[in-house]
Amino acid sequence: MVTITIDGKKIEIPENTTVLEAARMLDIPIPTLCHHPKLTPFGGCRMCIVEIKGIPRPVTSCTTPVSEGMEVATSTAQLEGLRKTVMELILSDHPNDCMICEKAGACTLQELAYFYGVRENRLAGERRTYTKKDGNPFIERDLEKCILCSRCVKACDEIQGVEAIDFGYRGFKSKICTSYEKDLDCEFCGQCVAVCPTGAHTGKQWAFKGRQKDIREIDTVCPYCGTGCNITLHVRKSVSGEEVVRVTSKEDTWNEGWLCVKGRFGYKFINNPDRLTKPLIRITPKDREASGVKREENSPYDSHLTPYELFREATWDEALDYVASRLKEIKEKHGADSIGGLSSARCTNEENYLFQKFIRAVIGTNNIDHCARL
């Protein structure tokens, strides 16, 4: 353990801590763009510079480990002046696109520009221009908004182990791209979207689906595999009711905010027009030909009729009465063991508990199972 002083406050911390981490433990704000707590330090953006007694020039706090007796100042007139210049430099090559940028309201760059009051730019000059050419259906990459912070590169490598992207070219021409700018070999986990501090990476599905202020966030659990990642559903009011418009995961969840392609991008089934909305009762026989369910060459269960031609809509009362009376009839005629229930690993504990109770206590059989066996 070492003891250091930051802005006059003393703290005792382990040796391998960085000055930035120590300041954050003390709730002292230091602005950052490239730093991400789950990724290795980069020291690229220079916003986190601090003054350390005995060191003649400002140093980046994200890459500087603490040492015994260190005295740190995080906010001096000189530091704030330098930070403002850094902001001006970054923004001199950034489109003034906040009006329609998806990231507006949740953009670190925008926040810092606001904080430092940077609008007119005395450093305006040549700008990088890129045509958007990503063919992928998940992630929008707008390289003009990229500040080369390397968070996406690090997430892709350190967290995901994919290394789909890295820095290409040098100097002003630097950009984040695939090897030789050839095909993107990507798992589309969207970790890059999650860590991007600007609007350079956004999800295509949630483009123009609503500003942050219109969105209600609900914490829940991913519906796909058994990992049980904690997710946050972003819900927006729309004319037809409320709609889930985006999925994210918070950094302080047990899954550290990381998700996979299904968890992050696979939510559009929720308000899909195909959803069943009314109870349905069969009107055609189950015989393949008569019902229209015919055996296509490579599609044994496909139907040339729409499924809705096989059924008619019913009220809940009618459908439930029908279910109850048929089950009762079959139980009386053939015994409880002639009935079975298949419960669902997609449903909640409570639903599964109730359904097995229903099959056992109401129907009177132990013929209950679910896909755990498959």
Added chain:
Amino acid sequence: MTNSIKEIEGMEVIFIIGSNTKETHPVIANRMIKAYRKGTKIIVADPRRVPMVKFAELFLNLRPGTDVALLNGLAHVILKEGIYNKEFIDEKTEGFNEWKASVEKFTPEYVEEITGVPSGDIIKAARLYGGSRKAGIFYTMGITQHTCGTDNVNAIANLALLTGNIGRESTGINPLRGQNNVQGSSDAGALPNVYPGYQRVDVPEIQNKFEEAWGVELSPKQGLKSTEMVPAALKGKIKALYVIGENPLVTDPNLNHTFEAFKNLEFLVVQDIFMTDTAQLADVILPAACFAEKDGTFTNTERKVQRIRKAVNPPGEAKNDTTIIMEVSKRLGYPMDYESSEEVLEEFGRVWPALQGITYKRIETQGIPWPCPTKDHPGTEYLYKGGFPRGKVHFTGVNFLPPAEITDKDYPFVLTTGRNLFQYHAGSMTRRVAPIEAHAGEAYVEINPADGERLNIKDGDIVKVLSRRGEIKIKARITNRVSKGIIFIPMHYREAAANVLTSDEALDRHVKTPEYKVSAVRIEK
């Protein structure tokens, strides 16, 4: 899982067998990669060159269905080299000596012959796993979907017992569960032989306990397993099925057979969120709410009970499953009056003490892993701390038996099935997500380049794959992911359903899980 997911970071050795973790449990793979960056050694045993191989110290490319031989071979080497955990065996296990004799014949050379894994690699893997006292085994369906699935699991357990790699932090046996709440639905007793909490239906005292709790007489007879219900429906013994949120007409083995069985039912109720293939054969379809439209809990693969919350209303007249079940129950003369889903969880906790300490309030921000018997119990991150519930654990000798279907002249390829990264299971959800469908919307069969060349099949060609059960047409993907003689078809695509080819007769001898991982097939161009 006996461990929690977080504990992966602390493991010295991770042994992944029969799990394509990077594609089927991507965020658990992230945790493994995090461990790998800190120096953890990873062993991958799989018939396919799965993406985790990139991070593996050792890749054991075994033939499908030969896991028992490989696992026994590892045990053989660990015994021979004397790196087993004698203290643990003496203190916590029984049957060691008898079992020891059963792995005697599994020399690395003999195992190489069966599995195709070089004997040198078997020795290296045994030293790596056996030499560590902080190792975890991870498996999924590559282990269980075999006629010898139970044997495979026993062989895994033996390996953990032999090395004492269980019952401590970052040390254990970790089956990764494939569905959001497959752990929870098993816990809740959606199984034919046990009530909630794995309490057997055919033990009179337990039956009495539940009769008292539920106020009705209960059947003392074990029920039919899902893989027994389908043939029973075909024979007319099962007349009615009530199916919630499952789609056996894509996921069951031998789909032609499954279709006939479902068609033969007198009455089929399907309660789901989409018009699935199974729903199309229903007499009544009841529209249900999806996860985002209801309150409740899911239990993840590490036994953690987590809260799910209602974010939006169900579409149209759709109702949540709880309401529907209560309505039907009421009409059959057994009113279930629960005010909220939490009341149901409370009742669940009363009949199964492992959940008794969990309330919605306690899991408001963070889930709690069971067992959690009291309201002030913190939950259990890893199982078997301080011993096993039954006292000493028995080594169970398992012999190697080949898969039910062996390749022959007519069906020379081994078909293995599974999931890919993008689609999910029967596809009723992911196939309705436009970007996923745009990126991975087409069924394919993975074929080794050497086989492709021999059969004159090029990448992208449409081929016919035939088994004794049926045939499908599907696009060929030429790739080194599969070895010569083996093909892989993902299960998600109803229009080229892998399960038309799989067998409903090759079932695990004990728990009747279908052998989805080995079918003999032929490819025709």
